[in-house]
Amino acid sequence: MPHCASFLSSMAQPNRVQTLVDSGLAVVPPQYIQAPDHRAGGLRHDAAAAPPIAVPVIDLDPQSGDPILDIRRACKDWGVFQVINHGVPISLLEEMKRVGLAFFRSPTEAKLRYACDPRFPASEGYGSKMLSKDGGVLDWRDYFDHHTLPESRCNPNRWPDYPDNYRHVVGEYSNSMKALAQKLLRMISISLGLAPSYIEDVIGEVYQNITISYYPPCPQPELALGLQTHSDIGAISLLIQDDVGGLEVLKDGEWVLVQPLSDAIIVLLSDQTEIITNGEYASAEHRALVNAKQVRLSVATFYDPSKTRVISPAAELITDRSPQKYRSVVYGDYLSSWYGKGPEGKRNLDALLIHQ
Template identity: 65%
Template sequence: MRTVGSSFFEDLDVSEKLKYGCDQGSAASEGYGSRMLVSEKDDTVLDWRDYFDHHTFPLSRRDPSRWPIHPPNYRNVVEEYSEQMKLLAQKLMALISESLGLPSSCIEDAVGEFYQNITVSYYPPCPQPELTLGLQAHSDMGAVTLLIQDDVGGLEVFKDGEWVIVQPLSDAIVVILADQTEVITNGEYKSSVHRAVTNSNRARLSVATFHDPAKTRRISPAPELVAKSGPRYKEVLYGDFVKSWYTKGPEGKRNLDALLL
């Protein structure tokens, strides 16, 4: 997956990449884009990355003809990777459920059918990395994100009041729990605030596989956990949560904090 992703970003010129360009004004768009966000306060560039977003589940959303044909195995690799990441996400949700004394299917049942997106992010070398972030600090909106990265470090997680570097391991899949898992587990599991920092000398590539509920899904704490300690979060329509995330911006966990009781 890393190999085909790198090949698209590094072997094709801009005109070829733009043949797969997405509608950058739409949160639901699929394809290639370049993301540069500017701070309203001081014109500082916050994001510094190119990306390609693939819609992979449900299968009704999957249209490989929208994906690159370079290298020739690109589409087959993405399809196989998608299937394997879905299986892993299901296993993880079952283990989290069991760890809380819940039926193994509890969290997956609460999330419902996965809406899976795979985003390959390419962070070019940045001449002034102190002025940018590859990706600004945020927690993910959905249920669980599975991330792989190359050997160029850049992922940081906010822990105990400071930013901690997640050292890249070539064979590791980084599990990033997202906001809806925190709601469903009634705060027993926390979503992770993370960011990507840029590098002045080397490009960096990562692949994030997001597993989200449908926008029509209502998410609330598991009844079994509410019975023990009372609800800590309000019920939310996932589509409203996504709208808030894109309208107000992520800024850490402020959209999740708005649900706290």
């Protein structure tokens, strides 16, 4: 039986953005309008608006040389990079996007069979509002969130059964993302002079979510955001996007559009990795733009610690010249703060700063 099908179908569900658009909406409802200083102006398609700098692209093919130095530079200067020759079949990346798009193109009644529980933030299933904070501006986005790790938490019966291979594709994709995340975390640890397994050992048992985000066309894209400005809360995030584009990252106070590459996977450092590295590497602050004409789809894999893990800066990275920057935190407490208060950039991470 689909997740929540028996009782949620009778509960009042929050509006889905896709439903609003399908109704012929000509203006953005007030709850989706960003404050003037948070607006991005919508997705730009003209060449003149292309950013003067580009997010690093790193080749992981062993025959291309040792990428550790490139990873160190990208982690230190950006907190985000794209990887190619990453070992994940390109056909799997395309199939993951295809089945996700097929789900969102299915009838509303069919999608609501998998509706998430609106009483709890980040519950598994089909939803639109992920944060529990009331009164905040809503994102111009619908999503489907899958719980894939640990295995005790994974139940494919809660996922759509259409297209026919949907569950199989998500399972394969989950395994590939797990392997790539582990590989990257080892490389990041090595780039800092730490033991290869250092970050993985701190994380402990991994909690992995895969979220397909669907951004419908927006009648007034200059007023809304697909995702508000934030950094991810866990250890590392791996993202693929279609060729529409819309992901922006903050670099030295300027927003840079992450140009879509069909064979690349975007790597975003998350808050717990910034804590573990004592601020040597920063989590990537990012947002998603919307546009007036095209649907955009992305798939994000969040690779996170379990709620009971205590996250602290690595002792090996604390010196007289680089004193401890962050207090230790139980990851579950950090998670509760993020979902309860909302991200608003990196304010939850900043709350852990030790003022020297």
